[in-house]
Structures are given as structure tokens and as C-alpha cells.
Amino acid sequence: MTPDALATTVSEEWGRLTALLLARYRRLDLVEDALGDAVEAAARTWPTDGVPDRPAAWLHTTASRRILDRLRTEATAQRAEPLLVVESARREGGRVMADPGALVEDDVLRLVLMCTHPSLAPEAASALALRLVLGVPTPDIARLFLVPEPTMAARITRAKKKIVAADIPFGVPDASVLPDRLDSVAQTAYLAFTAGYSPGTGTDLLRAELSGQTIGLVRVVLALRPSEPVLMALLALMLFQHSRRDARVRDGRLVLLSDQDRTLWHHDEIAEAQRLVDAEVLRGPITVQAAAYALQARIAAEHALATSSAATDWERVVGLYYVLLDVAPTPSARLARSVAVAEARGPAAGLAALEGIEIASTHRLAAVRAELLARSGDLDAARAAYDQAIAACLNDVERAHLVAQRDAR
Known part of the structure; x- marks a missing residue:
């Protein structure tokens, strides 16, 4: 205990x-x-x-x-x-009053705003906030940014030294600072949620309390900036994903989306997410960041609203991923698109879609390749890819799943 x-x-x-x-x-x-x-x-x-x-x-x-x-x-x-x-x-109360007007009262948000000070580069700011505010382990932060752990550790150390050297104040900021720091705050929240939803290290498949805390932070910011597209899209994405938390693990083992008990999903959160993603403000001109979150939310909606994995419109999911890659061409999005392509058009098409993808500091690329090779019947190559994924995987639950998959081939 x-x-x-x-x-x-x-x-x-x-x-x-x-x-x-x-x-x-x-x-x-x-x-x-x-x-x-x-x-x-x-x-x-x-x-x-x-x-x-x-x-x-x-x-x-x-x-x-x-x-x-x-x-x-x-x-x-x-x-x-x-x-x-x-x-x-x-x-005197231990706080510096920046302005007696529209003050930010939430302690966690105040600390995030300090970390996302304009004097820090956006990536360094988000990394510092993840480590300092939310306690995300440095190896997990490195995985989120797709860089080696020593590189991330040095980046966080430099950011902390810069805050001390620049004498960046920890005070009660006026809410007027939010527009200038909104993108950094949203990015930090997105990465923190990802660290909870899919930890790269440790014994847990998910850290629901971290994901839930991050959702709470976004709600606080959204209350200060109502109808802000980037926040509405981000909250929708988080709620769609978080709604499946109780179905993702059974008896300590990973449960794939296709095998999850959908009665365990939080359908009230799915309904709220759907209302957010359907909001009129997300159908007009929005920033690239807001568009990326909105597209990911719409992809998540395809899974959340389908009655089963077999009923998912995989071609529509593939199409959404192509749009997402036009907006935010990240290696992680390309990898996810390859999975969708395999579901829609078969493992050979999925393997072709994997060509040219390079993602450091993660086992996921090798894991996807292993599964698609196994589906295509190339069991020797599949086992080799599983071995590669297992060696790179630092999450105990995911590693156990990969070992079981390899041994079953």
C-alpha cells in the first residue's frame, strides 16, 4: 500500500x-x-x-x-x-501580483505559464513543463520529442538554468499573457496527455491520472479562453482517447482496440468530444496546430462511434490521415496512417506505406512492421522485427504483449 x-x-x-x-x-x-x-x-x-x-x-x-x-x-x-x-x-502571501485584474488562479497553469515564457524556445518550454510541472520521466519526454534521452536531459537542464539566470518571475500572471503562450501551453498539454495515455517506460500501460489531470488543465485554460479553436480541438481529441481507458487493460494485459469491451467506454465523454469537434468554430479558418488536433480528433471519432472495429470505415480513416499529413507531416502520423492503410487495403499495402519512415527512440515502427509481416505470412522476418521491437520497448506491459505475439507466430 x-x-x-x-x-x-x-x-x-x-x-x-x-x-x-x-x-x-x-x-x-x-x-x-x-x-x-x-x-x-x-x-x-x-x-x-x-x-x-x-x-x-x-x-x-x-x-x-x-x-x-x-x-x-x-x-x-x-x-x-x-x-x-x-x-x-x-x-506578504508569497506571490508577486502582476496585475490586480484578470489573474490566473490555477497553480498548475501558473507554473506552466512560467515554463512557457517567451524567452524559452517552444520545445524547451514544453519539455521543462512536462518534467517540472507534471513529473513526466525524462526518458518519456525524450520519446515524445523523438530525441535521445541525454539530449533531452541536457535541454531541460539548460531551460532551468535560463529561467534562473533570466530571473523569470513565478507570480500570478495576468490572463492577457495567454494568447502569446497559448500554442506552447496547448502543445505541453498534448504531450502530457500522450505521456499518460501511452507511457514509453515503466510498468503501466497508461497513467490515467496524468491524462485526467491534463484534461483538467485544458478545461481551466478553455474557461479563460472560451471558444478558442486550438483548445476545443485538443479537448475533443483527449476526451475521445481518454474515454477508452477502462477497456485498454485486462488482468494487467494490453487489450487491442479491436478486442476492447465497448460497454466499458465512457460514452458521456465521447458525446462531449463529438459536440466539441462538430462546433462551428472548428469549421472555419483555424491555425495549423488547431487543425492538426481537430483532424486527430475526427480520426478518433471514427473509432469511438463505430459499433465494432470491423464496422470502422477504414478508408475514411486513411483519407483523414492524408489530410493530417498535409497539415502536420510527422513520422508518427505516417506510422499511424500505415496501420490504417493495412486495415483498409491489406498488409502488403501497409508495409509499402511504412517505407521511408524513420522514428528514433521508439519500438513502435518495428512493432507495426512485425505485425504486418506476420499477417503477410513472412514469419521469419516477422519474428526478427518482433525481436527488434522487444529490445527497444521500455514499457513492461507492451513488451509482454510483443513477446506473446512473437511466441504465437
Whole structure:
């Protein structure tokens, strides 16, 4: 129970705890280290002392003490006036009021807005927000950006140093900053949802709490920017995908879309997503980013509204993917189109569609090739491709599925 309690607290409260500590101490370099120390302390003491009544408060108090210890050490070393600024800020409420008007009150959104400051490159901003705000592991972030893990770790470190060096404030921003940062916030939310919906590492096939938290963040932003196309399209896409969460795993094993129990899908979320994607605002001129999310949502709708996998209009799905690739020609979209082509026109057509696709840091390309080779009857090549996918797969549930598929050939 204790490891589960700690893991749940970290996944649900990391962003809020980071926000609270930053609001009080304004030291990004200390906050992340202190929270990490607090989690390590909890892992040592909770098994013997028991889980505290308020686990998040325990982590906050422990991290706060670590930060104060560091600040006292720094103050002594520098012969500075210890903690006067910090204590003054705490007595004044620990926040810098940017504007007394339309303020952003959500702690997690405030932290995302800090990470997506214009002084940071968009990719670095999103990566930092994923790591700092939502606690997504660095290997998973690297997979989302299709770069090696050391490259991503260095990118995140540089972003943190830039925030500290540029003295980017953690305050209560005016809602007027949202338009300039909206694309970065949406991209961060999209990547965070993907990290929850399809984790690249670990023991879980999905992290529903992370996906749900990200949906909540998008709802907060949408409340501040009603009828914003990029947010409406993104929320629709997330709801379509998230609606299947209870059917994707059975007895710890991956359940393919074609085998899922559709009575377990959350049809209220599907209905809400359909209303969003059908909104008039998404039928007029919109940004490339909004169009990409809207097209992905419409593809997800084809699966969500079909009575079975066999009833899915795969040719329509293929057509939507071709439009998506005109808008956002990513390797991941090309790979997904190849799967749809195989369903619509057979494995040989799917294998042909795979030609020329290169995706680093993921097992998915090899896994798709293995399945299509098996369907086409080339079992030796299929087993070799499965071996390649298994070697590259860092998610335990997906790896077990791939091993079972290989061994069944």
C-alpha cells in the first residue's frame, strides 16, 4: 500500500507542490531538488512509520525544510542577511501580483505559464513543463520529442538554468499573457496527455491520472479562453482517447482496440468530444496546430462511434490521415496512417506505406512492421522485427504483449 500511496501522491500533487514551493521561495533550482529529497525520505520512512494522514502536506513540509536549510547555508556562506527576502515574501502571501485584474488562479497553469515564457524556445518550454510541472520521466519526454534521452536531459537542464539566470518571475500572471503562450501551453498539454495515455517506460500501460489531470488543465485554460479553436480541438481529441481507458487493460494485459469491451467506454465523454469537434468554430479558418488536433480528433471519432472495429470505415480513416499529413507531416502520423492503410487495403499495402519512415527512440515502427509481416505470412522476418521491437520497448506491459505475439507466430 505504501508505494502505491506515495506514487499516487506524487503523480497527483507534484505540480501543485512545485507551484506552492515556488510561490514561497522563488528558487526553481532548489524546489525540484527539495521535492526529490522529500520523496526519497517518504520512501524510507513511510513503510515503517505509516502513511501520514495528509501525504501531500508531509511532502510539502519536508521539502520546505530542505529549502530553508539550503538557504541558511547559502546565506552563511555569502555573509548575507539570511532569509529576510524569503520571510518577507511569505508574510506578504508569497506571490508577486502582476496585475490586480484578470489573474490566473490555477497553480498548475501558473507554473506552466512560467515554463512557457517567451524567452524559452517552444520545445524547451514544453519539455521543462512536462518534467517540472507534471513529473513526466525524462526518458518519456525524450520519446515524445523523438530525441535521445541525454539530449533531452541536457535541454531541460539548460531551460532551468535560463529561467534562473533570466530571473523569470513565478507570480500570478495576468490572463492577457495567454494568447502569446497559448500554442506552447496547448502543445505541453498534448504531450502530457500522450505521456499518460501511452507511457514509453515503466510498468503501466497508461497513467490515467496524468491524462485526467491534463484534461483538467485544458478545461481551466478553455474557461479563460472560451471558444478558442486550438483548445476545443485538443479537448475533443483527449476526451475521445481518454474515454477508452477502462477497456485498454485486462488482468494487467494490453487489450487491442479491436478486442476492447465497448460497454466499458465512457460514452458521456465521447458525446462531449463529438459536440466539441462538430462546433462551428472548428469549421472555419483555424491555425495549423488547431487543425492538426481537430483532424486527430475526427480520426478518433471514427473509432469511438463505430459499433465494432470491423464496422470502422477504414478508408475514411486513411483519407483523414492524408489530410493530417498535409497539415502536420510527422513520422508518427505516417506510422499511424500505415496501420490504417493495412486495415483498409491489406498488409502488403501497409508495409509499402511504412517505407521511408524513420522514428528514433521508439519500438513502435518495428512493432507495426512485425505485425504486418506476420499477417503477410513472412514469419521469419516477422519474428526478427518482433525481436527488434522487444529490445527497444521500455514499457513492461507492451513488451509482454510483443513477446506473446512473437511466441504465437
